[in-house]
Amino acid sequence: MEITTALFTLAGTLVGGGISYFLQHQRFKQELKILREEHKTEFIAETTAKHFLNHKSYTDRSFETLKKHLGGFDDDELRKILVRAGAIxxxxxxGSEWWRLLSRMDEFIEKKQNS
Known part of the structure; x- marks a missing residue:
């Protein structure tokens, strides 16, 4: 009888824990969606910056080029977006300012050695 009670208690705990995890996961996804919607411009700007910095022919992009294509941001705000996108x-x-993705450093070094 005690074993049966223990098994039912264990099963109840596992099911309850699973439901709790599922609900928390759903809540997290919903909150993330709301935050992305609230900060949509910044998320899209980061995606656009990554697009330009991931171009197969160019490891680096001038700040002026990025500024031209990512209009609507002041210089320091654009620099913050670039950093969030993973650029250095x-x-x-x-004296000109250039940006590249940190993830492309190996490619940049290899290109520099071959030229």
């Missing part, structure tokens, strides 16, 4: 800044000898 570099200054060239002429």
């Amino acid at each position: 800044r570099n200054y060239r000898d002429d």
